[in-house]
Amino acid sequence: MKNAFYAQSGGVTAVINASACGVIETARKHSNKIGKVYAGENGIIGALTENLIDTSLESDSDIAALNHTPSGGFGSCRYKMKSLEANKAEYERLIEVFKAHNIGYFFYNGGGDSADTCLKVSQLSESMGYPIQAIHIPKTVDNDLPVTDNCPGFGSVAKYIAVSTMEASFDVASMASTSTKVFVLEVMGRHAGWIAAAGGLVDSSIPVVILFPEVSFDEKAFLDKVDNNVKEFGYCTIVVSEGTKWPDGRFLAEQGTRDDFGHAQLGGAAPVVANLIKNALGYKFHWAVADYLQRSARHLASNSDVEQAYALGQAAVEMALEGKNSVMPAIVRISNNPYKWEIGCGELKDVANVEKMMPQNYISEDGFSITNSCREYLLPLIEGENYPPYNCGLPDYVVLKKLKLDKKLPPFEV
C-alpha cells in the first residue's frame, strides 16, 4: 500500500486548504487502500529537501478546520522546476524522495506551472521504473486554467471584489455631493481580467468602469467615461486590474521587481489612475489596493468555491484510487440557474502552461464593462456564503502542528 504526497504551489487562496482537507479526509476514508498523506513543507521544496509533514499526526478536527482556513496550511512556494533538460537531477531527486517514503501518489495543488511539473514527474517516474500517479488539483485566483470551467480560489476573490466594489460605491455615493466623487479599487490579475470583471457584478445602478489587462488603456476614452458617470450619477467607481497596460505595453504601474518565475511584481495602478483623473478632471478621489486581502478573505468566501475546492481534493484521491494518472479533476458546469456542476477529468497535457484569457464576448464593446454572458458565467461562482466559526470576534482558523518525518536521504540543495 502506497503513501501519498500533497503539496501546495504558488500564491495561496481562501480555499486551497479546503482542497487539502478534501484530499486528507478522503484518503483517511480509504485507509485500506492508501497509506499516509505526507505534505510538502512549503510546497514542492519540502519534497526536494525531504521536509515532509506527517498529516496523520494531525487530529480529525484540525484537518476538518482546514476547510474554513485561508492560506496554505502546509506552506506554499514560488519555485518553478526547470525543464527536464535543464535540471533532470531535480526531478530525479523528487522521485528518489517519493521512493524513500513509499509514495505512489503525487497530488499537486496549484496553477499552470505546477500542472506542468506534475506531468513531468509522472512521465519521468515511469521511465525511472518507479511509476508515480500524478494528479493535479487546480487552484488559482486568476481563474486562468484551461479545461476546468473555473478555478477554486477565484470564486471567493470574485465575491470579495464584487462585495467590496458594492460597499465602497455605496460609501462614495453618500459622500459625492461635497467630497469624494471617484473611487479606484486595484485588484489582482496579471494577464487575465477575471478578477476585475467581478467588479461588474454589482447592480447596474452603480456606475463602475473596469480596466482589464486584455484591453489596451485608452486614456481619453477612459477619462470621458469617468466624467460622464460623475455627471450622470454624481460619482464613479473604477476597478483597475494590476495588469492593465498602456498602449505601448508597459504596465500602468510596475514596481521594478520580479518574482522567482520572472513575473514582474506589480502594484500601484490605482494611484496612477486616481492621479490621471484628478489632473484631467479635478475630482476628489480615494483609492484602495486590495492585494493579499482579496485572496485571503476566507471570512467572505463563496460557498460554491469552498464546496468545489473540497470536491476537487476529494476527486483527486478517488481518481488516484481508480488508477488514473496525469490527470486533473475539473469543474464541469451543467446549468447556470439553478447552478449545477459536476466533477470531470482533464488531461494534464491539455492544462500545463496554457493560460485561459477572458473570452472577447465577456467584455463590452467599449472595453470598460462586462457583458451579460460574462455576468451569467460569474454569478454562480459567488453564490452562497460559507462563514468560518469565530472566537472572541476573530475567525477560528487552524494552525497545524506540522510534525515532520525523519529524513532518510542525504541533503539536497535547491
Added chain:
Amino acid sequence: MKNAFYAQSGGVTAVINASACGVIETARKHSNKIGKVYAGENGIIGALTENLIDTSLESDSDIAALNHTPSGGFGSCRYKMKSLEANKAEYERLIEVFKAHNIGYFFYNGGGDSADTCLKVSQLSESMGYPIQAIHIPKTVDNDLPVTDNCPGFGSVAKYIAVSTMEASFDVASMASTSTKVFVLEVMGRHAGWIAAAGGLVDSSIPVVILFPEVSFDEKAFLDKVDNNVKEFGYCTIVVSEGTKWPDGRFLAEQGTRDDFGHAQLGGAAPVVANLIKNALGYKFHWAVADYLQRSARHLASNSDVEQAYALGQAAVEMALEGKNSVMPAIVRISNNPYKWEIGCGELKDVANVEKMMPQNYISEDGFSITNSCREYLLPLIEGENYPPYNCGLPDYVVLKKLKLDKKLPPFEV
C-alpha cells in the same frame, strides 16, 4: 406635535444607517408624541437648501433594512458650519427651515464637528424664540470622541482590520519561505491610532508591527523590529496608520490635497514603508491600502457595533421625548468579560471639538504594539458577527426612495 430632522455628517460608516434605523423606528413607535422624521439630503446641506427627505414615505421593511446597509442612506456631506460670528446667517437659515417644517427635534449623526453644530443650533434657536431640542448621535470610525466609551462605526472597522491583518498574515506566512516576507497594510486614522491598534488584536503568534500616529516614526528602530521578526518568524506584518509622521511632523505620505475641513487628504503610507524595508533589508514585500473598504465593510460588521449604533439612535429619540437638549447618548462600559454596556447621557459642551487620543498606556513601550489594557478595551468592540442578508451572492443592501418635501422658503446658497 413637532416633526424631527435627522442628518448624517462626515465620513460614513458600516453602521451609521443602523443609527438612522434606530431613530426612525423609535419615532414611528411614538407617533402620538413625535411627527414625521425628515432627513437631510446629503447631510446638513439638505437642511440649508431645504432638500428634506420625507422618511414617512419609506416602507417599514426598507427602514428596517437600513440596519444592515452601510454608507449614508440619505447622503452625507463634508461641510463645516462656520462659527456663529463668521456666518450667523447660515444658522438662522437652518432654524428658519426647521420652523417652516414644524421641526422641533434635531438629530445630528456625526463626529466632533457636528456635535459643535448641534450645540450652536440649540443655543441660537433658543435666543431666536424657536427652541429646538438638538441631540447629537455619535459616529466616527476614528473612535476619537470624548464622553462615550467608544464610537459606533469604530468597532466594525476594528473588526475588519483585525480580521484582514489575520488573514493576510496567514497568507504571507505560507509564502515567506521563497517569496513575500513582509506585508504592509495601511489603515485610516488621521490623528488617533485606534484603527491601527486593531491590527494588534490578532494572536500573539503573528508578528505584527504597528505604526501609530501618536508615535513619531523612528526609522531605525522600525527596520530593526521588522528584521528581527522576519528572522524569528520568517515574515512580518506591518499595520501603518495613514496619520503616521516623520520626526519633523510631516506625514509619511501626503497627497497634497485638502478636504473642506482643511484636513490634509492622506494615502500612500504603505508603499512608502514597503520601499523603506525593501531598500534597507531587501525583503520581498506586498502592500495594501484598505481605504473606504474598511469603513464600508458591513459584510463583516461587529455585532456589538451594530447593536450600539441602533441603540444610540433609539436613545436619541427617547431623550428628545424626555425633553433633553444639547446632549449626546453615549456608550457606558459596565464590564469587559462578559461585555456589558448601557446608554448614558453626555453634555454636548463636553463633546464638541474635543479629540480623544489613544491613552499612553495602550501603546507598548517600544511604540510598535498594543498593551494588554488596550486589548481588553478593544476586544469587546469586535465581538459577534452581524451578517447582512444576501441575494444572488451579493448583500441585499437597501437604496431608499428619498422622496422630498415641497419647499416653502426661497432658495439659499451654500
